[in-house]
Amino acid sequence: MDQHRPVSELIVWGGVVANCGEHTLSKIAFENAHILRSLVYCPDRTKGGALIRPGYFRGDRGFKMEFPKLTDMSIRLSPALLPEEYGWITPELRRLRLLCVIPALQRSRDDSGRGSPDFRLPGFKSVNKWLSVNTQNALSCALFTACPKLESITLVLCSTADSTCSQTDWIELLPPKPLPWNIQRLLLLPVLKPVEHIKDAGDARTCDRSPLSSLVPNITQMIFAFLGRPRWQYKDHAVPMSTMGELGLPDGFCRGINAKTIVDGTCREGEFFPDTFREGF
Numbered sequence: 001m002d003q004h005r006p007v008s009e010l011i012v013w014g015g016v017v018a019n020c021g022e023h024t025l026s027k028i029a030f031e032n033a034h035i036l037r038s039l040v041y042c043p044d045r046t047k048g049g050a051l052i053r054p055g056y057f058r059g060d061r062g063f064k065m066e067f068p069k070l071t072d073m074s075i076r077l078s079p080a081l082l083p084e085e086y087g088w089i090t091p092e093l094r095r096l097r098l099l100c101v102i103p104a105l106q107r108s109r110d111d112s113g114r115g116s117p118d119f120r121l122p123g124f125k126s127v128n129k130w131l132s133v134n135t136q137n138a139l140s141c142a143l144f145t146a147c148p149k150l151e152s153i154t155l156v157l158c159s160t161a162d163s164t165c166s167q168t169d170w171i172e173l174l175p176p177k178p179l180p181w182n183i184q185r186l187l188l189l190p191v192l193k194p195v196e197h198i199k200d201a202g203d204a205r206t207c208d209r210s211p212l213s214s215l216v217p218n219i220t221q222m223i224f225a226f227l228g229r230p231r232w233q234y235k236d237h238a239v240p241m242s243t244m245g246e247l248g249l250p251d252g253f254c255r256g257i258n259a260k261t262i263v264d265g266t267c268r269e270g271e272f273f274p275d276t277f278r279e280g281f
Contacts, residue, residue, distance in 0.1 A: 007032040010039050014160035017043040026056035033067050040074040042099050044106040050079050051086035080126040093147040102247040103159040131263050133232040144175045169237040171259045177229040234259035
């Protein structure tokens with residue numbers, strides 16, 4: 001990669017990122033922070049840097065830097081982390097994709113020291129940290145506070161053995177999106193303060209009234225919820241059978257494991273689906 005060429009999209013997919021690799025990537029991120037719009041960081045193995053640290057090439061692992069144009073970021077689901085923990089300040093972030101890497105080529109090593117194919121299902125603890133929005137330490141809420149323009153957090157299934165970098169959406173988390181007050185006000189005024197306009201037409205008198213004035217407050221609140229999003233919402237995506245076969249997923253994976261069963265505790269580590277959720281990185 002030409003380090004002197006402007007970089008607006010940075011992709012690291014599979015392979016090993018060790019000291020020299022992170023040094024180079026760190027410098028690229030640092031020098032292109034003002035134009036970088038998209039980051040995909042999914043190596044199979046690292047020396048400990050779960051995300052590129054922008055100050056690493058200068059010997060400062062704790063350095064924090066703003067990426068004012070970054071709107072899309074894809075990082076591994078495990079270990080669960082916030083971008084700012086690794087120095088990434090992203091006020092314009094719109095979409096975060098959490099990569100559940102199922103098969104990989106170099107995540108483990110066989111006895112001969114060569115890379116061997118590996119298989120791991122999503123880590124329960126990492127999934128729970130993102131989906132449990134009502135807990136005190138929910139990562140999703142913390143990210144939304146730091147990135148107020150956030151539109152979605154999506155857990156995706158993928159394989160670094162796939163050179164096309166294809167990804168399959170699994171669970172999507174949508175942040176609260178209240179209806180703007182100016183729109184709420186327009187809908188509430190006819191309900192709370194109905195005004196009648198009386199017209200004289202000779203001997204007849206007619207009365208004009210806004211149709212919205214016939215609504216009751218409870219119905220109005222339902223309209224607000226429909227037009228906006230008062231709280232976090234989950235969206236489960238259907239995973240094609242062909243994709244499940246390609247990734248080697250168990251037949252019952254998508255039937256029994258979804259946002260609801262994870263959050264309400266129906267699906268617990270090691271109980272509902274043995275060995276399904278296993279941490280690993």
